[in-house]
Amino acid sequence: MSxxxxxxxxxxxxxxxxxxxxxxxxxKEHPAIRKETRKRILDKANEMGYQANSFASNLRRxxxxxxxxxxxxxxxxxxxxxxxxxxxxxxxxGYNLLISQSMESITKEMANVKTMFNTxxxxxxxxxxxxxxxxxxxxxxxxxxxxLIFFDRIFEHPNCTSITIDNYKAGYExxxxxxxxxxxxxxxxxxxxxxxxxxxxxxxxxxxxxxxxIPFDKxxxxxxxxxxxxxxxxxxxxxxxxxxxxxxxxxxxxxxxxCIRELKEAGIKIPEQxxxxxxxxxxxxxxxxPNLTTVEYPGEEMGEMAASTLIRRLDRLExxxxxxxxxxxxxxxxxxxxxx
Amino acid sequence: MSxxxxxxxxxxxxxxxxxxxxxxxxxKEHPAIRKETRKRILDKANEMGYQANSFASNLRRxxxxxxxxxxxxxxxxxxxxxxxxxxxxxxxxGYNLLISQSMESITKEMANVKTMFNTxxxxxxxxxxxxxxxxxxxxxxxxxxxxLIFFDRIFEHPNCTSITIDNYKAGYExxxxxxxxxxxxxxxxxxxxxxxxxxxxxxxxxxxxxxxxIPFDKxxxxxxxxxxxxxxxxxxxxxxxxxxxxxxxxxxxxxxxxCIRELKEAGIKIPEQxxxxxxxxxxxxxxxxPNLTTVEYPGEEMGEMAASTLIRRLDRLExxxxxxxxxxxxxxxxxxxxxx
DNA sequence: CTGTTAGCGCTTTCAT
DNA sequence: ATGAAAGCGCTAACAG
Numbered sequence: 128m129s130x131x132x133x134x135x136x137x138x139x140x141x142x143x144x145x146x147x148x149x150x151x152x153x154x155k156e157h158p159a160i161r162k163e164t165r166k167r168i169l170d171k172a173n174e175m176g177y178q179a180n181s182f183a184s185n186l187r188r189x190x191x192x193x194x195x196x197x198x199x200x201x202x203x204x205x206x207x208x209x210x211x212x213x214x215x216x217x218x219x220x221g222y223n224l225l226i227s228q229s230m231e232s233i234t235k236e237m238a239n240v241k242t243m244f245n246t247x248x249x250x251x252x253x254x255x256x257x258x259x260x261x262x263x264x265x266x267x268x269x270x271x272x273x274x275l276i277f278f279d280r281i282f283e284h285p286n287c288t289s290i291t292i293d294n295y296k297a298g299y300e301x302x303x304x305x306x307x308x309x310x311x312x313x314x315x316x317x318x319x320x321x322x323x324x325x326x327x328x329x330x331x332x333x334x335x336x337x338x339x340x341i342p343f344d345k346x347x348x349x350x351x352x353x354x355x356x357x358x359x360x361x362x363x364x365x366x367x368x369x370x371x372x373x374x375x376x377x378x379x380x381x382x383x384x385x386c387i388r389e390l391k392e393a394g395i396k397i398p399e400q401x402x403x404x405x406x407x408x409x410x411x412x413x414x415x416x417p418n419l420t421t422v423e424y425p426g427e428e429m430g431e432m433a434a435s436t437l438i439r440r441l442d443r444l445e446x447x448x449x450x451x452x453x454x455x456x457x458x459x460x461x462x463x464x465x466x467x
Numbered sequence: 468m469s470x471x472x473x474x475x476x477x478x479x480x481x482x483x484x485x486x487x488x489x490x491x492x493x494x495k496e497h498p499a500i501r502k503e504t505r506k507r508i509l510d511k512a513n514e515m516g517y518q519a520n521s522f523a524s525n526l527r528r529x530x531x532x533x534x535x536x537x538x539x540x541x542x543x544x545x546x547x548x549x550x551x552x553x554x555x556x557x558x559x560x561g562y563n564l565l566i567s568q569s570m571e572s573i574t575k576e577m578a579n580v581k582t583m584f585n586t587x588x589x590x591x592x593x594x595x596x597x598x599x600x601x602x603x604x605x606x607x608x609x610x611x612x613x614x615l616i617f618f619d620r621i622f623e624h625p626n627c628t629s630i631t632i633d634n635y636k637a638g639y640e641x642x643x644x645x646x647x648x649x650x651x652x653x654x655x656x657x658x659x660x661x662x663x664x665x666x667x668x669x670x671x672x673x674x675x676x677x678x679x680x681i682p683f684d685k686x687x688x689x690x691x692x693x694x695x696x697x698x699x700x701x702x703x704x705x706x707x708x709x710x711x712x713x714x715x716x717x718x719x720x721x722x723x724x725x726c727i728r729e730l731k732e733a734g735i736k737i738p739e740q741x742x743x744x745x746x747x748x749x750x751x752x753x754x755x756x757p758n759l760t761t762v763e764y765p766g767e768e769m770g771e772m773a774a775s776t777l778i779r780r781l782d783r784l785e786x787x788x789x790x791x792x793x794x795x796x797x798x799x800x801x802x803x804x805x806x807x
Numbered sequence: 808c809t810g811t812t813a814g815c816g817c818t819t820t821c822a823t
Numbered sequence: 824a825t826g827a828a829a830g831c832g833c834t835a836a837c838a839g
Contacts, residue, residue: 135832146810151834159808178585182531183832186522186815193563201550207542207568214567223533223586226566227554228547245518246563355754385754388728392756414695414725416732475816486826491818499824523816526831 134177143171154179193223194437195243195251199231199280203381204409205426206254209278212430213252220438222249229256231352237264244268250437255280257319257352274440278433280322288440288449290433292456294324297422298331300458301376301404304420306339308402308466310374314347316361316386317378325350328378328406353378358385366393373401374464380405384415387463402464417462425454474517483511494519533563534777535583535591539571539620543721544749545766546594549618552770553592560778562589569596571692577604584608590777595620597659597692614780618773620662628780628789630773632796634664637762638671640798641716641744644760646679648742648806650714654687656701656726657718665690668718668746693718698725706733713741714804720745724755727803742804757802765794 136150143150145168152160153168171177185191194217198206210226217224225248229236236256243251244267251268253275262282265275269286281289305313315332317325333343349364351357358381365372366389377383383405387397395401397417404420405412412419432452476490483490485508492500493508511517525531534557538546550566557564565588569576576596583591584607591608593615602622605615609626621629645653655672657665673683689704691697698721705712706729717723723745727737735741737757744760745752752759772792 133832137832147832148811148834149809151832152809161808164808180526180832181586182522182526183815184834186520186526186817187832187834189815191522200547201541202544202547204542207540210541211568211570218582223565224567225563227564228551230551242558246521247518355751359754388754388756410695414699414728416728473816477816487816488818488827489825491816492825495818501824504824520816523831524818526833527816527818529831 133180134172134175135180136177138175139168139171139177142175143167191247191249192221193225193246193248194434195225195227195246195248197227197229197236197239197243197251197253199229199254199256201226201228203407204411205407205424208426209254209430209433212427212432213434214430216431216434216438220434220442222434222438222441231257233259240264240268244271244273248273249441250274250276252276252278252433252437254278255282255322257322260321274437276433276437278429280324282323285450288436289451290429290436290454291323291451292424292429292454294327295331295334297406297456297458298328298376299335300331301328301406301420301422302332302335303339304458304460305374305376305402305404305464306335306341308374308398308464310372310402311341312344312347312370312372313341313374313376314349314365314372315376315378316349316351316353316358316382318350318353320350325378332376347372351382353382355381355385358382359389362386362389362393366390366395371395371401375401375403377403377405380407380409380412380419380421383419383421383463384411387415387417387419398462398464398466402466404464408459412459412461415463420461420464421459423457423459425456428454473520474512474515475520476517478515479508479511479517482515483507531587531589532561533565533586533588534774535565535567535586535588537567537569537576537579537583537591537593539569539594539596541566541568543747544751545747545764548766549594549770549773552767552772553774554770556771556774556778560774560782562774562778562781571597573599580604580608584611584613588613589781590614590616592616592618592773592777594618595622595662597662600661614777616773616777618769620664622663625790628776629791630769630776630794631663631791632764632769632794634667635671635674637746637796637798638668638716639675640671641668641746641760641762642672642675643679644798644800645714645716645742645744645804646675646681648714648738648804650712650742651681652684652687652710652712653681653714653716654689654705654712655716655718656689656691656693656698656722658690658693660690665718672716687712691722693722695721695725698722699729702726702729702733706730706735711735711741715741715743717743717745720747720749720752720759720761723759723761723803724751727755727757727759738802738804738806742806744804748799752799752801755803760801760804761799763797763799765796769794 136147140147140150153165227239275287278290320326349361406422408423412421476487480487480490493505567579615627618630660666689701746762748761748763752761
């Protein structure tokens with residue numbers, strides 16, 4: 128099979144005795160083209176197996192049709208769900224995706240931004256690394272008018288849309304639920320307070336305690352990276368406390384599951400002695416025994432929202448200048464916290 | 468801050484009283500450019516903040532500088548490690564990555580290939596979905612001379628390089644190890660036999676048994692999707708057997724870990740009653756108690772090899788026409804199988 | 808509603 | 824060793 132030269136709009140134009148300009152317009156939704164002409168063009172294009180050359184188009188329009196995505200890590204159920212959502216929307220709208228991992232490091236994140244910038248992505252979607260302090264490294268994009276969207280791990284910025292769930296409320300609900308199950312001494316395991324998701328959940332936790340008149344004890348707040356390993360270590364610290372907590376609220380499921388395992392190992396009954404709740408509704412939460420109480424996090428929807436908001440903005444459509452979008456979460460109560 | 472027009476080779480040419488052609492050459496490693504001129508060009512480019520416009524270049528050269536990657540799913544430690552390896556090499560060589568997930572479905576895989584094709588990726592790296600039967604959907608790429616590389620879940624094809632570990636040997640080693648620990652009745656949990664990784668490990672398992680004169684019993688081979696959930700279900704089936712196995716070899720760690728938990732739940736002592744081994748050396752394997760015997764799989768190296776092989780081929784460099792590359796794996800013996 | 812025309816920025820013969 | 828010039832395929836004024 129020989130390598131065949133690709134069909135161009137010139138070929139179509141010639142076959143139809145039209146000008147390339149008309150063909151170009153016909154291929155889009157240009158208003159000033161007769162419906163019938165448009166149909167002829169589309170049919171012929173199909174017949175000839177026409178594939179737009181995006182480089183020519185990009186060169187001409189000074190656009191790339193590419194959206195950058197920077198996430199801390201890909202290896203969680205949550206993130207792969209978000210990516211799937213982004214992918215669906217981007218593909219549908221003819222955008223390509225450039226995905227990269229910051230590995231939770233600001234340094235790598237900065238390098239990624241630079242690569243994205245040099246690749247001239249049309250827009251960028253970011254979920255921040257643990258240790259990112261500010262968003263100066265995104266300024267070069269903003270100065271060029273390249274839209275930037277934060278999701279999940281966001282940063283408040285006047286020119287950027289942020290997509291989250293109400294982490295404060297979710298944190299409040301989880302904590303309140305544990306209190307209602309009779310917990311009076313609830314530990315909270317979380318991560319870098321530089322990130323909204325963790326800071327907000329902690330605030331929710333504090334307010335829920337305060338509302339029920341339970342004093343806040345900072346010795347019960349553990350900050351780590353929420354990994355399996357961290358779960359083991361934190362559980363050991365907890366087991367060494369003179370008074371054990373009677374509830375644990377972990378800011379993710381991986382860590383919660385790891386805690387449950389360690390606690391069971393130590394002979395602690397769950398939920399009777401310690402009730403446990405996690406966050407994200409990872410499939411793991413339905414595997415661990417007892418099943419883990421958690422918060423359903425609409426990952427795919429978040430990906431879709433992020434992508435469609437960005438694309439609307441790129442295409443100068445409506446509803447693109449929102450400053451923040453908050454998706455609905457849901458507390459999922461399972462055996463790990465049911466005491467009544 | 469106003470939006471500033473980007474520097475082009477014309478700007479550099481003008482500033483240096485050279486022709487654009489010379490600048491273009493100077494920016495590459497063109498042999499016919501005086502070293503000194505080259506340095507002047509490079510310096511000036513730097514000073515002016517020159518960024519190549521890849522669309523113009525792509526349009527001209529009919530290349531995209533983009534590599535496609537299609538994987539079953541992103542949400543495993545192994546895969547995110549592979550991607551990190553690919554990313555490093557691609558970035559270094561100035562290639563962009565287009566990543567997508569087939570979600571283990573041939574249908575989605577075919578759609579992804581088509582998107583990649585239409586995006587005119589310069590090359591494609593693929594790890595196949597569970598249910599892919601043949602590679603007909605890649606033919607359109609091969610016909611165009613677009614290099615295709617398979618990694619991990621490969622398909623033998625004369626024009627494609629394949630990158631794997633020796634799954635047969637690994638399967639043999641794991642099984643043999645279990646036998647040496649005294650196991651005589653070893654179950655094997657695996658996935659679609661359409662995929663080399665699972666078929667090869669099963670062959671290794673069979674041959675190891677045969678070599679020690681242990682009869683193969685097909686009732687001891689369980690085929691599922693190796694998820695946590697599958698681990699639970701398979702363990703339940705196992706627990707219902709009239710004679711329990713005394714060893715389990717799971718083709719991944721996620722499933723092995725899930726089994727261990729279910730077995731412990733049922734009061735089975737590990738490794739005393741049933742020794743367990745997994746595959747991939749997922750961080751999880753060091754978290755579960757007892758720590759899981761597994762096989763170290765060099766994910767990052769695999770990603771690097773795949774990417775660099777592909778890029779060498781794209782750049783017409785040496786060592787690009789290998790048909791198959793086999794990386795080194797390593798059996799990691801931990802408590803879950805240590806009986807002696 | 809359709810055509811003409813002029814590039815977008817780069818690479819690559821072909822000249823010199 | 825360097826330059827001139829053509830053109831990759833498409834889009835967007837502008838003209839009609």
